[in-house]
Amino acid sequence: MTKQEGSILIVDDDPDVLSTAQMFLKQHGFTVQTELQPKNIPAILSKSILDVILLDMNFTRGENGGKEGMHWLKQILQQDPQASIILMTAYGEVELAVQALKAGATDFVLKPWENQKLLATILSAIQLRKSKLEVEKLRNTQQQLSADIHGQYGELIGNSPAMKELYGLLEKVAPTDANVLILGENGTGKELVARALHTHSLRKKEVFISVDLGAISETLFESELFGHVKGAFTDAKEDKPGRFELASGGTIFLDEIGNLTLPLQTKLLTVLQSRTVRRVGSHQEKKVDIRLICATNMPLHEMVYENTFRQDLLYRINTVEIRVPALRERAEDIPLLISHFLAMYARKYKKPALRIEPAVLAKLKKYIWPGNIRELQHAVERAVILSEGTSISSPDLFLNQVRMPTTQPGRTLTLEEVERNYLRELIEKYEGNISKVARELGMTRPALYRRLNKYGL
Ligand SMILES: Nc1ncnc2c1ncn2[C@@H]1O[C@H](COP(=O)(O)OP(=O)(O)OP(=O)(O)O)[C@@H](O)[C@H]1O
Numbered sequence: 001m002t003k004q005e006g007s008i009l010i011v012d013d014d015p016d017v018l019s020t021a022q023m024f025l026k027q028h029g030f031t032v033q034t035e036l037q038p039k040n041i042p043a044i045l046s047k048s049i050l051d052v053i054l055l056d057m058n059f060t061r062g063e064n065g066g067k068e069g070m071h072w073l074k075q076i077l078q079q080d081p082q083a084s085i086i087l088m089t090a091y092g093e094v095e096l097a098v099q100a101l102k103a104g105a106t107d108f109v110l111k112p113w114e115n116q117k118l119l120a121t122i123l124s125a126i127q128l129r130k131s132k133l134e135v136e137k138l139r140n141t142q143q144q145l146s147a148d149i150h151g152q153y154g155e156l157i158g159n160s161p162a163m164k165e166l167y168g169l170l171e172k173v174a175p176t177d178a179n180v181l182i183l184g185e186n187g188t189g190k191e192l193v194a195r196a197l198h199t200h201s202l203r204k205k206e207v208f209i210s211v212d213l214g215a216i217s218e219t220l221f222e223s224e225l226f227g228h229v230k231g232a233f234t235d236a237k238e239d240k241p242g243r244f245e246l247a248s249g250g251t252i253f254l255d256e257i258g259n260l261t262l263p264l265q266t267k268l269l270t271v272l273q274s275r276t277v278r279r280v281g282s283h284q285e286k287k288v289d290i291r292l293i294c295a296t297n298m299p300l301h302e303m304v305y306e307n308t309f310r311q312d313l314l315y316r317i318n319t320v321e322i323r324v325p326a327l328r329e330r331a332e333d334i335p336l337l338i339s340h341f342l343a344m345y346a347r348k349y350k351k352p353a354l355r356i357e358p359a360v361l362a363k364l365k366k367y368i369w370p371g372n373i374r375e376l377q378h379a380v381e382r383a384v385i386l387s388e389g390t391s392i393s394s395p396d397l398f399l400n401q402v403r404m405p406t407t408q409p410g411r412t413l414t415l416e417e418v419e420r421n422y423l424r425e426l427i428e429k430y431e432g433n434i435s436k437v438a439r440e441l442g443m444t445r446p447a448l449y450r451r452l453n454k455y456g457l
Pocket residue numbers: 155156157158184185186187188189190191192193255297337373374377
């Protein structure tokens with residue numbers, strides 16, 4: 001006989017039932033407590049950790065409506081929502097047992113029970129309790145992590161009119177289940193905005209799954225997003241859920257949606273229309289309940305016009321569009337962001353708090369930051385690392401570090417480096433006006449955006 005682990009409470013007003021069940025379950029290695037009086041259940045629950053509770057339906061002599069059992073079932077679940085409760089019912093009370101299952105009981109056994117059947121029921125109830133506790137733990141961890149990452153609007157820093165407008169929009173849109181498309185240049189904080197939408201939504205206690213579509217290869221797309229079953233292809237060693245399934249109940253964030261090829265856009269559209277996924281290699285459709293947030297730095301509307309992005313997909317994802325402003329459009333926020341990152345990196349690198357001289361700050365406010373906040377963040381990090389003393393009196397510590405040199409002694413630049421530098425110079429020349437840069441290069445704006453995207457500009 002294999003020894004089982006688990007602690008069980010049996011509540012029944014018949015001492016014979018209690019002793020028979022106790023003897024049988026102890027033989028199998030369980031820790032067993034018995035109780036004749038259901039009114040003592042709350043006290044027992046507050047003292048001990050129980051894996052399973054076997055609960056009789058009727059306690060008062062002559063009672064057989066199961067009301068007492070239902071009452072105690074609800075009481076227990078109120079005290080411990082993850083409790084696994086097996087009800088003991090007499091023959092003819094099946095209707096009642098069904099009601100109890102609906103009210104949250106795990107299972108029921110008919111009295112007099114067959115020992116092996118009782119054992120099997122208890123083992124699966126223990127397993128179920130374990131899974132429920134695991135899910136609860138993961139949910140708490142996720143909540144804790146998001147609470148650590150986010151404040152009111154998380155790490156979204158900025159008081160400029162552009163940011164205030166964004167906060168107003170977030171407040172309106174977050175609590176709805178509307179599909180949101182976030183547009184904005186690289187490094188403007190699109191992912192932070194997506195997370196803020198989630199943490200202020202009705203799904204905030206559920207998962208937030210982020211998928212970088214630009215980083216998933218064409219061949220792995222379906223398996224990553226929709227999952228696969230064992231043996232579906234050579235590397236499919238076991239069943240694996242896709243990101244859509246994992247996100248079910250919560251929010252899925254599809255970043256870089258503008259990078260999808262047309263065939264992949266079609267596959268994605270099918271799933272978004274039906275809200276069902278089929279794992280690669282399976283015939284079974286699974287419903288997914290997700291809130292969809294997408295983001296891109298590509299001009300999707302122009303791409304629709306050029307037939308490189310499907311119009312029906314665009315309309316499916318952009319119920320609400322949120323445009324995240326570029327940093328140069330909210331230069332007022334630059335000092336605030338710099339002091340935020342200065343404090344963050346001073347802590348990280350154990351450096352004294354650094355002060356920036358006003359003339360340097362003025363220069364940094366004028367710089368156009370083509371890489372937006374990500375570029376600013378990296379610039380501050382480098383400045384903190386390289387600084388000596390407690391004050392920064394030259395902008396070089398920030399800016400010289402972030403600009404690629406156009407030439408390097410002893411090394412010829414690659415064609416890609418030349419192109420990247422040239423693009424950067426033009427962006428600066430036209431102060432970030434992409435239309436003007438595109439005109440000078442004789443390119444369409446989408447083509448230019450693709451190029452900028454390639455170089456992370
Ligand atoms: N408003 C903000 N306040 C503080 N930090 C910010 C803000 N916006 C962005 N950041 C920081 O800038 C960095 C880039 O942000 P994020 O990844 O959200 O940008 P993105 O627009 O999604 O970029 P990409 O288009 O390259 O994916 C992150 O480290 C983020 O924490």
